[in-house]
Amino acid sequence: MAANRPKVPRPLARQLLVEAGHRCAIPTCRATPLEIAHIVPWHRVRRHDLPNMIVLCPNCHTRFDRGDIDRQAMFRYKELLRLSDANHVAPEDSSPRAGLIRAYRLFQNEMIRWHKSITQLALAVVLSSAGFPTGTAERCLRAASVARAAADKLAELGDEDVTEAANHLFDRYRAWADDVFDLKPSVFHRSSRDEYEDERRERFMEFVALHEEVCAALDLDPAELDLFEARRNGRELPAVPLGTRGLWKTGG
Ligand SMILES: [Zn+2]
Structure with missing residues (x-):
């Protein structure tokens, strides 16, 4: 048998x-x-x-x-x-609940990519002696478009509070990116370390606010869902040894 x-x-x-x-x-x-x-x-x-x-x-x-x-x-x-185990959404799970978690993670990940590209642009502006770093700026614009599309996808699911929180998060980043593109001196020359930390914290708190709305929509306690998607996501990672003596490796 x-x-x-x-x-x-x-x-x-x-x-x-x-x-x-x-x-x-x-x-x-x-x-x-x-x-x-x-x-x-x-x-x-x-x-x-x-x-x-x-x-x-x-x-x-x-x-x-x-x-x-x-x-x-x-x-x-x-x-x-x-x-x-709200963090574990099976690929074949087509429930509205799984759809919301997927759209949330997609948006969140695109926002993180955009964040990186804004940071890179700001750094490139500071380091560039040959005018505005056009290529880096274009990557930042592209990341903003992808993040906007992900926010729209999340909004399509129809939860007003989630949509509002996602738009707040997006707008906070947009204001930051605007300042970088406008070469606003305050972005490149912070008057104090505290000011920089405050802005960082405010952006982070927008991620937290969105998380709380998503969890409310899912009827979860915010602690039941990871704030950010675990990077490995259960997949086995291939080992990539670095350094010619093969002493450094990870994965598996
Ligand atoms: Zn038993």
Whole structure:
């Protein structure tokens, strides 16, 4: 029976285990050791996919197979896991909730790129002895357009508070970029370190305000969703050793 049933791929097994915090997914149980179960049985779906799979201890697995725990209940336990791990949006998840998290992360990441390009432009202005650094300015303009498009995409989802917070964040950066393009002396010659830190903090607080609105729309506590997307995002990174002696490497 199990002969033509492929093993659960390691990355998927890991994802399932992490989703359940390496414990039985029944909240009142949380026992170990663990087995991986299909909610709609394997013989009907004949595939391993994240939304239909859950981690259970052998006892709960047996109770599920016997029907002591029914399928609807098991899907509810699965949903609870997914809610508690709001940071993990499966690629095939097309729910409005997943759509909002994706649009939020996209906008946030484009804002971070724009931030970098404004910083680079300001630096290039200071360092350039050959006039306005046109190439760097063009990259900054492009980053602004991409960030604006991402903000519009977020706005399309229709939550007014999220849209307003996203626009505030965008406008704060726009004012900063305007000053750099206008070569406003105050941007390049801060009167004090405190002034610089204040502006940095104000920009950061716009990210926080947006985060709070997104979490409110998702009915999450702001602490349940990471403020910024984890850079690795669960993917395995290739190792790129640097330095000819091969002493320095990371990844994997
Ligand atoms: Zn259990």
